[in-house]
Amino acid sequence: MELNQIYTQILTEHNNSKRNKHHIENPTATLKGVNPSCGDEIELELREKNGVIEDAGFTGVGCAISQASASIMIDLIKGKSTDEALKLAQTFFGMVKNEITDEKRLEVLDEAIALKDISHMPARVKCAVLGWHTLENAIKGEKDPE
Amino acid sequence: MNPWAEDFPILKETINGKRLVYLDNAATTQKPVPVLKAVDDYYRKANANPHRGLYALSVEATQKYEDARRTVKKFIGARKDEEVLFTRNASESLNLVAYSYGLTFLKEGDEIALPVSEHHSNLVPWQMVAQAKGAKLVYLYPDAQGRLTDAEIGAKITAKTKIVALAHVSNVLGSIYPVKKIVEKAHSVGAVVVLDCAQSIPHYPVNVTELGCDFMAFSGHKMLAPMGIGVLYGKEELLNRMPPFLRGGEMIEYVHEQSATFAPLPQKFEAGTQNVGGAIGLDAAIHYLRNVGYDRIQKTENELLNYTLDGLAEIPHVTVYGGTDNRANRCGVISFNVEGVHPHDVATVLDAAGVAIRAGHHCAQPLMEYLCVNSTCRASLYFYNTKDDIDVFLAALRKVRGWLGLGA
Secondary structure, eight states: OOHHHHSOHHHHHHHHOOTTOSOOSSOSEEEEEEETTTTEEEEEEEEEETTEEEEEEEEEEOOHHHHHHHHHHHHHHTTSBHHHHHHHHHHHHHHHTTSOOOHHHHGGGGGGGGGGGGGGOGGGHHHHHHHHHHHHHHHTTOOOOO | OOTTGGGOGGGGOEETTEEOEEOBTTTOOOOOHHHHHHHHHIIIIIOOOTTTOOSHHHHHHHHHHHHHHHHHHHHHTOSOGGGEEEESSHHHHHHHIIIIIIHHHOOTTOEEEEETTOOGGGTHHHHHHHHHHTOEEEEEOOOTTSOOOHHHHHHHSOTTEEEEEEESBOTTTOBBOOHHHHHHHHHHTTOEEEEEOTTTTTTSOOOHHHHOOSEEEEESGGGTSOTTOEEEEEOHHHHHHSOOSSOSTTSEEEEOSSOEEEOOTTGGGOOSSOOHHHHHHHHHHHHHHHHHOHHHHHHHHHHHHHHHHHHHHTSTTEEEOSOSSOGGGBOSEEEEEETTBOHHHHHHHHHHTTEEOEEEOTTOHHHHHHHTOSOEEEEEOOTTOOHHHHHHHHHHHHTHHHHTTOOO
């Protein structure tokens, strides 16, 4: 494992950028995602209209991989239908678990492909998928516990 | 050159193509050849189920297991063999006290006093007791230098206190707590003291008779022995009044269809086949530590601690937690953070340089809340570490922010 395969420019830029890390106006869904063992905690907000994700943002704390992955995800899902977003999530899970390796199938993930080498770091896969799992659960209507 | 490093074969391993720099000794320590050999010899030449067989090999296994108990007794200054119980680890020892003593003797309204810095293993079992019995957990808060002040001890340990649970040394802050003073205060109000020495006994001599604690727990694997062997010391008169924790083979006297009577100490608390190989490894580890000598362990570690703290102070964007003023009152457990970088990313960058540190909440989430941090990095030293190890660590640490696209 080489550090430059993990801490790529795409990853560090997203991690250091606040572009997608903020609350959004009038969210229709808000959900927390946590990795209790590492203390990563994000809160994802979505605004959905007629089945399309109009806007999305996240807040919280976590490692560079979890934060950048969530930011890249938000770039990808804005303007997409919730069904498309769920499909992207499945493709992303396939990539980081090394189950989908066909580059053509991964093209839809665009900048998220920068996280491909996480599949060689089993301890960090859960960081990369935190945002995507939270997205999946939010679209499926899961609510934060009272 | 460190005279002891040669005894630890794993220190010659490479990680990511780099020499292993092992700085996660508060999590577990590496094992020297004499410990490995003692365990290997036992399984090659003396393995049998102790206390049961009537044949020579079983007698030998029993003898080695009981020899290990005597070695531990002397090592911790206990008065009797019966006061030394073998467990899996400090967590099991502390659970034994919580389930057997706590659930039996605590009543509604009683208080359990403990520092907020406790490891989950000496905190979550007491939450269970408090919930089951209607007792209350009362926390002692360390000051900014990681110390428990006399005022805090006086305010929190009161006539209502029935149990004081604390670690000798904090596994996050490295603070050495004034155990003797706390024991005196606890006994003056009639409370019993449950002392967790998992982080202290690898580095400092612990004498239970001098300290006067009622229970004391530690793990073998944090002091050179194999994983899966731990110790609970308890005062004989307390252990005799307590019901068994686990029930089954070897801990009974007579068993009838509807009832049973139990074996005397220590068998009463050692149900089922015990970890004889682990106990023999612990015996060998204690002999090894005795040969090195606590004075030399402390001298080596204090030099390394000062060297590390001085080095960290020179690196911009690094915050060290716990006492930095009074270094005499802390041990070689150093929690820190790099500004703008999550501890897991710090650990990953250091790993690429062959440096093993811990990152996370260190099984001390209430302390993390109290410190208002999400998690920290932790480097922890042992006597086989060298200044060269620290140099590699510090050099890798200087590069962390660069890898994350931040200014150095």
